[in-house]
Amino acid sequence: MQFTKRDLTKKSEDVSEWYTRVVALAELADYGPVKGTMIIRPYGYAIWELIQADFDRRIKANGVQNAYFPLFIPESLLKKEAAHVEGFSPELAVVTIAGGEELGEKIVVRPTSETIMYQTFANWVQSWRDLPLKVNQWCNVVRWEKRTYPFLRTSEFLWQEGHTAHATHDDAYETVLWAMDEYADLYREAFALPGYVGRKSASERFAGADDTLTYEVLMPGGKVLQSCTSHDLGQNFSKPFGITFQDQDSKTQHVWQTSWGLSTRSIGALILAHGDDSGLKLPPRLAPIQVAVLPIKGADPARISELTRPLMHAGVRVKVDDADHESLGSRINTWELKGVPLRMEIGTRELDEGVVTLVRRDTGEKFQVAHADLAQRVVEVLDEIQANMLCEAEDFLRDNTRDALDYSAFKEILAGPRGFIRAFWCEDPACEAFIKEETKATTRCLPLDAPEERGSCVRCEKDAKHRWLFGQAY
RNA sequence: CGGGCCGUAGUGUAGUGGUAGCACGAGUCUUUUGGGAAGAUUUAGCUCGAGUUCGAGUCUCGGCGGCCCGACCA
Numbered sequence A: 001m002q003f004t005k006r007d008l009t010k011k012s013e014d015v016s017e018w019y020t021r022v023v024a025l026a027e028l029a030d031y032g033p034v035k036g037t038m039i040i041r042p043y044g045y046a047i048w049e050l051i052q053a054d055f056d057r058r059i060k061a062n063g064v065q066n067a068y069f070p071l072f073i074p075e076s077l078l079k080k081e082a083a084h085v086e087g088f089s090p091e092l093a094v095v096t097i098a099g100g101e102e103l104g105e106k107i108v109v110r111p112t113s114e115t116i117m118y119q120t121f122a123n124w125v126q127s128w129r130d131l132p133l134k135v136n137q138w139c140n141v142v143r144w145e146k147r148t149y150p151f152l153r154t155s156e157f158l159w160q161e162g163h164t165a166h167a168t169h170d171d172a173y174e175t176v177l178w179a180m181d182e183y184a185d186l187y188r189e190a191f192a193l194p195g196y197v198g199r200k201s202a203s204e205r206f207a208g209a210d211d212t213l214t215y216e217v218l219m220p221g222g223k224v225l226q227s228c229t230s231h232d233l234g235q236n237f238s239k240p241f242g243i244t245f246q247d248q249d250s251k252t253q254h255v256w257q258t259s260w261g262l263s264t265r266s267i268g269a270l271i272l273a274h275g276d277d278s279g280l281k282l283p284p285r286l287a288p289i290q291v292a293v294l295p296i297k298g299a300d301p302a303r304i305s306e307l308t309r310p311l312m313h314a315g316v317r318v319k320v321d322d323a324d325h326e327s328l329g330s331r332i333n334t335w336e337l338k339g340v341p342l343r344m345e346i347g348t349r350e351l352d353e354g355v356v357t358l359v360r361r362d363t364g365e366k367f368q369v370a371h372a373d374l375a376q377r378v379v380e381v382l383d384e385i386q387a388n389m390l391c392e393a394e395d396f397l398r399d400n401t402r403d404a405l406d407y408s409a410f411k412e413i414l415a416g417p418r419g420f421i422r423a424f425w426c427e428d429p430a431c432e433a434f435i436k437e438e439t440k441a442t443t444r445c446l447p448l449d450a451p452e453e454r455g456s457c458v459r460c461e462k463d464a465k466h467r468w469l470f471g472q473a474y
Numbered sequence B: 001c002g003g004g005c006c007g008u009a010g011u012g013u014a015g016u017g018g019u020a021g022c023a024c025g026a027g028u029c030u031u032u033u034g035g036g037a038a039g040a041u042u043u044a045g046c047u048c049g050a051g052u053u054c055g056a057g058u059c060u061c062g063g064c065g066g067c068c069c070g071a072c073c074a
Helices: A015-025 A042-061 A082-091 A114-124 A169-189 A265-274 A301-313 A328-337 A348-353 A371-399 A407-415 A429-439
Strands: A029-031 A038-040 A072-074 A093-098 A101-109 A133-142 A156-166 A196-199 A211-218 A224-234 A244-246 A252-254 A256-263 A291-295 A318-320 A342-346 A355-360 A366-370 A401-403 A420-425 A442-447 A466-471
Touching: A015 A029, A015 A265, A038 A042, A042 A133, A042 A156, A042 A169, A042 A265, A114 A133, A114 A156, A156 A169, A169 A211, A169 A224, A169 A256, A211 A265, A211 A371, A211 A442, A211 A466, A224 A265, A256 A265, A265 A371, A291 A301, A291 A328, A301 A318, A301 A371, A328 A342, A342 A348, A342 A371, A348 A355, A355 A371, A366 A371, A371 A401, A407 A420, A407 A429, A429 A442
Parallel strands: A291 A318, A291 A342, A401 A420
Antiparallel strands: A029 A038, A072 A101, A093 A101, A133 A156, A156 A256, A196 A211, A196 A442, A211 A224, A224 A256, A244 A252, A342 A355, A355 A366, A420 A466, A442 A466
């Protein structure tokens, strides 16, 4: 170990400092040499691989196929959809010189792949029989952000972007909903991160989309984070890119499209949401190491591997820390820092008594389990930890979602605990902009399950039909 | 991109314009190990460039990078 937990600031004292330190100390990532870039270290990348494996399985089950499109996009292609290029141009990285020569046409490093994919989709789609087309790619994208933060906002990040084309808007919209369902389920079940699913306001929508669904999660300190999105692109791209098909009546029509993405930002959310003063706290389903086995003082390595073998057969990710030159306390602190959900201590005492000592990272609870029951109990306890972490996060979300009946209450919440605020909004962008200007809070979404009601806008008091969720974004 | 703070060994820090030091870490050896072990020994550093100066880690300017605040951020 190069670092020790001694260097970790307490999360309870300074979340921001804690976050940057824990990213380094837990060996998740280092800074790259170019501003806003990040080196994802093996332990951090292993988390990403678990996220990938889970989501990849989900989309393939729905007939989505993986492909890969180029990193470079001709500038002219990006310009084809007006709202899209306008939204992205402030944050583009552009290649102007290549091979030692000034380029005739500039090349853009992809900020997202709609344009380069859809040019090709125009060739792939000819007939209604070619639809729906469902393609996904796992790749890097570049967005030159002014203010960066490891994982949460980096100039280059990794993500998946799914892109589909459909014969009808209904069919497309079903996919928009399906993708968001999968994200929400992934966040709840794997990340143990509950959140709100809803619709973005016009001003917060993806550049080029008719409608954007989002999953919004709550972070410590009461700030909120957009953690993934699913877009209804309508025919906004199929028209300029000429993606047409002949339907069953031989009529030529433009396809209806969707796109949806989940990025390495999700790892930032995971770190922030669950960590504590001792470091990371990973939910078992996304923990690269689920059980850290610590042999103590002369415990026979052969007997320890006898005990861990059934665990591995049960699919548990186990790491035996046999660095016996390090003291027990030091090893314990290392694995706590790295957020391993379950620690197993085995010494001569345990071996003699036919038990092992287990310690939960989430609760600190310490208990003993007989050798014979070990694999079964470990699997059960990991499930309990996963469930408990979700439960705690749900309590936190519920306790930090407040209704604001008038503007002074609204401002009071933002000056105090922040979190999500439910309030009527007239849906006038000017009103939204005013609130943002004055309170730094933006509309996060209109929850999909929000009923239509009669109320008056929290700021202007004009008629409002819905209670929107507001929050201060990360 | 604007304002503020900052950049010294792997990490954290000290360092009045005049010999770069300490702790932890890392390597080797010995003894240790039930919540951050000890001794011996070795190792490693001034972000980059220009300027001022006899002399710059220290002063000035610029670049690059980081943190905080703003603007921006599917």
